Amino acid sequence: MRLFLFAAAIWSLTPLYVNSSFAWSDHERLFTESLQPQLEFLPPLALMHLGPALDEPDGGMDRDLPASADPENERKWMGGTEGFSSQGFRHMYFGGWKFTNPVATFQIPFKALGQAPNRVQETAREARELFKNKEFLSAVRKLGWSLHYLEDLAQPFHSTQLVHWKMAKWSALAHWPISDAMSHFIDETTRTISNYHLAMEGYVEHVLRQPGIFAESPLNKALQDPESFASVRFDSKLQPKALALELARASVALAPELGEAEMAFFGEQYLEPAFDLRKDLGIPDYQAYATRPDLAGSRARFEKVIAKALANGVLASRALVEWTLHP
Ligand SMILES: [Zn+2]
Numbered sequence: 469m470r471l472f473l474f475a476a477a478i479w480s481l482t483p484l485y486v487n488s489s490f491a492w493s494d495h496e497r498l499f500t501e502s503l504q505p506q507l508e509f510l511p512p513l514a515l516m517h518l519g520p521a522l523d524e525p526d527g528g529m530d531r532d533l534p535a536s537a538d539p540e541n542e543r544k545w546m547g548g549t550e551g552f553s554s555q556g557f558r559h560m561y562f563g564g565w566k567f568t569n570p571v572a573t574f575q576i577p578f579k580a581l582g583q584a585p586n587r588v589q590e591t592a593r594e595a596r597e598l599f600k601n602k603e604f605l606s607a608v609r610k611l612g613w614s615l616h617y618l619e620d621l622a623q624p625f626h627s628t629q630l631v632h633w634k635m636a637k638w639s640a641l642a643h644w645p646i647s648d649a650m651s652h653f654i655d656e657t658t659r660t661i662s663n664y665h666l667a668m669e670g671y672v673e674h675v676l677r678q679p680g681i682f683a684e685s686p687l688n689k690a691l692q693d694p695e696s697f698a699s700v701r702f703d704s705k706l707q708p709k710a711l712a713l714e715l716a717r718a719s720v721a722l723a724p725e726l727g728e729a730e731m732a733f734f735g736e737q738y739l740e741p742a743f744d745l746r747k748d749l750g751i752p753d754y755q756a757y758a759t760r761p762d763l764a765g766s767r768a769r770f771e772k773v774i775a776k777a778l779a780n781g782v783l784a785s786r787a788l789v790e791w792t793l794h795p
Pocket residue numbers: 489490491525526559616620
């Protein structure tokens with residue numbers, strides 16, 4: 469704990485970049501089906517647009533934006549202003565450090581960061597207006613965007629900077645010369661957190677693309693029956709931004725459980741220098757992780773937490789659809 473506080477103190481001097489900007493690699497496959505019953509009234513052509521629109525915000529429209537799109541300069545802390553990771557500030561929300569929950573909410577800077585809840589609000593409002601005017605094609609597209617930003621917040625790595633204290637590279641503090649120790653620690657911890665972030669996303673994507681494995685997985689069950697898995701319930705009368713904030717809080721609450729389960733499943737190897745998943749160094753053998761008999765216990769535990777996160781995403785998405793359809 470003393471080491472943690474020491475690091476926290478110096479960490480506060482340096483930005484921790486978040487380099488992974490995807491939350492779920494495939495919103496369309498994960499979320500479209502569970503929303504269809506609510507949207508059945510739409511012309512089929514409009515409904516066909518929902519899936520692609522759910523993934524559209526990860527396609528580049530939020531990258532390399534001008535400074536005017538980021539008046540609070542949040543990209544400084546959330547992936548920089550250029551390239552792939554520069555979209556992160558619109559796809560994440562870190563709710564600020566809470567004295568009452570110091571480890572799970574630990575982040576630098578301490579203030580709330582990220583535009584995702586605002587993006588949910590703005591795009592949902594536009595979608596609602598378009599639905600009212602029966603401009604269904606544009607309405608579904610904007611609804612898809614709004615759902616995307618919301619669903620990203622169901623991923624604990626998008627709602628918490630440090631999902632688990634074990635994911636930081638504490639040993640990097642013992643670095644010589646000492647004047648470089650902090651920047652070395654920050655670089656290393658950015659790498660290790662990104663590794664666990666990307667390993668989780670990669671694992672979910674792999675399971676999703678293996679029909680036999682997916683059918684039996686808690687991930688599939690959570691999407692089919694989210695009420696049985698979700699850790700939170702949402703009121704569809706909530707304003708979209710309030711809904712997004714509530715979902716982000718639920719993800720923060722899940723983060724310690726996810727962190728424990730993920731470290732137990734993947735082990736500590738992604739702390740090692742040989743692994744940098746951002747650069748495709750040391751890609752995990754996801755098929756082995758998904759099938760190895762000796763991992764059955766830790767796999768079930770890991771998938772159960774992911775299932776809760778997905779179920780929270782589905783229920784929040786349904787509440788958002790309700791809001792946009794019923795002014
Ligand atoms: Zn995203």
